[in-house]
Amino acid sequence: MSSPATAKITTPSTTAELPPEHIYFGPSKAMQTVRQRVERAAGLNVPILILGESGTGKELLARFVHFRSPWTAGPFVKVNCPAIPGTLLESELFGFQKGSFTGANAAKPGRIEMANGGTLFLDEIAELDAALQAKLLHVLQDGHFTRIGDHEERRMDARVICATNRQLAQEIDAGHFRSDLFYRINVITITLPALRDRRDDIPYLVEYLRQNFNRKFQRDTPPLSKETLHLLQDRDWPGNIRELENAMARYVVFGSEDTFFAERSERPTTQFHYEASEGNIPLKRIAQQATRQMERDVILRVLQANQWNRRKAAEVLKISYRALLYKVRQAGLPVKRPRRKAPDQENSTFGSADSRIS
Numbered sequence: 001m002s003s004p005a006t007a008k009i010t011t012p013s014t015t016a017e018l019p020p021e022h023i024y025f026g027p028s029k030a031m032q033t034v035r036q037r038v039e040r041a042a043g044l045n046v047p048i049l050i051l052g053e054s055g056t057g058k059e060l061l062a063r064f065v066h067f068r069s070p071w072t073a074g075p076f077v078k079v080n081c082p083a084i085p086g087t088l089l090e091s092e093l094f095g096f097q098k099g100s101f102t103g104a105n106a107a108k109p110g111r112i113e114m115a116n117g118g119t120l121f122l123d124e125i126a127e128l129d130a131a132l133q134a135k136l137l138h139v140l141q142d143g144h145f146t147r148i149g150d151h152e153e154r155r156m157d158a159r160v161i162c163a164t165n166r167q168l169a170q171e172i173d174a175g176h177f178r179s180d181l182f183y184r185i186n187v188i189t190i191t192l193p194a195l196r197d198r199r200d201d202i203p204y205l206v207e208y209l210r211q212n213f214n215r216k217f218q219r220d221t222p223p224l225s226k227e228t229l230h231l232l233q234d235r236d237w238p239g240n241i242r243e244l245e246n247a248m249a250r251y252v253v254f255g256s257e258d259t260f261f262a263e264r265s266e267r268p269t270t271q272f273h274y275e276a277s278e279g280n281i282p283l284k285r286i287a288q289q290a291t292r293q294m295e296r297d298v299i300l301r302v303l304q305a306n307q308w309n310r311r312k313a314a315e316v317l318k319i320s321y322r323a324l325l326y327k328v329r330q331a332g333l334p335v336k337r338p339r340r341k342a343p344d345q346e347n348s349t350f351g352s353a354d355s356r357i358s
């Protein structure tokens with residue numbers, strides 16, 4: 001049985017790139033809006049543009065749209081635009097005729113053709129160079145294309161889904177992306193929220209991923225304690241679901257909630273969230289952040305070294321017990337020692353996940 005927030009893709013793929021079994025939407029308003037838009041748009045043969053930071057699930061959503069569309073029996077063909085060098089990308093997309101360039105020993109269909117009857121997924125579309133943007137625009141306007149070195153016009157017969165983690169408006173302003181291409185691909189836009197903007201979903205996602213990894217790794221790792229769950233909900237997750245997914249995989253493999261804290265303290269302390277595009281770099285704020293991060297790491301190590309005995313830790317750090325508690329909370333560290341093995345399911349915010357996940 002499928003929970004209302006989880007959607008199962010049951011149709012087998014005809015391509016080598018098999019879809020993952022589930023996409024988890026979660027109960028947050030933002031994700032429910034995404035789901036409604038997908039359900040409405042999946043059946044229409046109009047381009048869809050999926051926006052969202054890295055790791056928010058753009059590719060997973062593109063596959064979901066495909067499997068919810070009338071073209072689900074057709075192929076899902078992905079083109080990872082930045083992964084293929086410019087000149088090669090053109091032949092990959094459009095295909096070529098025998099002898100059209102050195103090394104073209106046999107004719108080859110491009111990915112546009114391979115996607116016939118299915119979905120063409122153009123990933124990281126903002127990375128296309130100017131010449132290819134013009135060619136793609138032409139295909140989308142005209143519905144026809146030619147292989148390199150060929151005269152025959154072929155009809156494009158695929159639904160197009162594009163994705164990017166860039167701000168396309170900024171790319172257009174900077175002259176890096178054609179506005180006419182933007183209007184072509186942007187008939188329906190679906191924006192995936194960053195994980196920090198859907199914190200309500202985190203406990204559900206955690207539980208969903210825990211069960212998935214338990215099945216995958218044949219483990220029986222228990223649900224997380226309330227404290228750790230709250231802590232994870234407070235994190236910013238710059239790597240979004242991908243980062244949470246990795247953290248949960250580690251937890252299931254090692255069977256200890258310590259993995260959530262160990263992993264954080266190993267991070268370089270110079271990793272702050274200042275985008276170059278933000279322009280201003282407030283040094284004072286960076287210094288404060290760096291100090292807090294260092295404090296956090298030291299407190300964590302001292303707590304770990306003293307089996308989470310807070311009085312002892314306060315003594316070692318030469319601060320008052322109250323000051324330590326304040327700093328522990330401020331740093332988002334658990335006040336009590338995180339459980340190593342936690343068979344006590346009552347302690348968890350979520351009971352049996354069977355009631356939630358199919």
Ligand SMILES: Nc1ncnc2c1ncn2[C@@H]1O[C@H](COP(=O)(O)OP(=O)(O)OP(=O)(O)O)[C@@H](O)[C@H]1O
Nearest residue numbers: 023024025053054055056057058059060165241242
């Ligand atoms: N809603 C979701 N439910 C379950 N797993 C998810 C969900 N969204 C993302 N994931 C998982 O997170 C990881 C990243 O997803 P995906 O590759 O689709 O993100 P992306 O937005 O395309 O990232 P990037 O911009 O870095 O390419 C994948 O392993 C995917 O299975």
Ligand SMILES: [Mg+2]
Nearest residue numbers: 058059123163
């Ligand atoms: Mg992607």
